[in-house]
Amino acid sequence: MSSSRLFIFGLGYSSRAFVEEVKDRFDWIGGTTRSADKAAALRPRGIEPFIFDGATTESPDPAIAEALASATHILLSIAPDERGDPVLRLYSDAIAASRPRWIGYLSTVGVYGDHDGGWVDEETVLKPVSRRSVLRAAAEQSWLDFAGARLLDLMIFRLAGIYGPGRNALVNLEAGTARRLVKPGQVFNRIHVADIAGALAASLRDPSRRIYNVCDDEPSPPQDVVAYAAGLLGIEPPPEVAFEDADLSPMARSFYGENKRVSNCRLKSDLGYTFRFPTYREALDALHRDGWR
Structure with missing residues (x-):
């Protein structure tokens, strides 16, 4: 049986909850954080840490590239900047070469913009308002283009306001x-961090190239x-x-x-996810x- 190795760019609040949810499914988990202090706190949780600040890093880290070479699953949880997505900018070749079985990208429902209180779903045309949402929508498209050109599965998860x-x-x-x-x-809309972790875990069973809203019912x-x-x-x-x-x-x-x-119907119907x-x-x-x- 082949080994399963998870690499996470951006070990923040949601990513750490995902690790707790799926740690028994993986033989190895590694991921990035911005500081040595935060890196030291990850090792006791069974996560091999790597230092990465997408805003200031100008060249690939050989240690990260080496970890990506054997990664079977990759979670992307780093915000884009004015130059685009830092992971795509620095590690697209490494990810393309490793051909992971699953790539997850954490985005935001902010990409939909304002709809005067009306309902939106994954087929709604994006009209982001804030600069951060404009950058996020562009990053989504860049990742979709990357995955499509290389025939990789990529699942984009648009998250509502996170709490827990x-x-x-x-x-x-x-x-x-x-x-x-x-x-x-x-x-x-809102989403409890446990339901982010649960939805991501459910998606591991059936990787695809699709977009999902991860938000509550009300x-x-x-x-x-x-x-x-x-x-x-x-x-x-x-x-x-x-x-x-x-x-x-x-x-x-x-x-x-x-x-x-924001509608979560696709998440329920496609992945059979039941919200906690x-x-x-x-x-x-x-x-x-x-x-x-």
């Missing part, structure tokens, strides 16, 4: 940073999530603040410039029960 242990409304309320901003008609007003979390904690929610009166960073304000409802947390209520209930920090 340590990153959720309960934590924000406890820290005093939660706000109930109200913009009439505004909704967001696009909801953000103030409702904060109010529900406050109820679980038995405290009064923070007062509502009108969006136009809120003091927001340009990035935070840009999120509210995109209003859409179909809405924020089940997720916050579990976090409150099991520890949310």
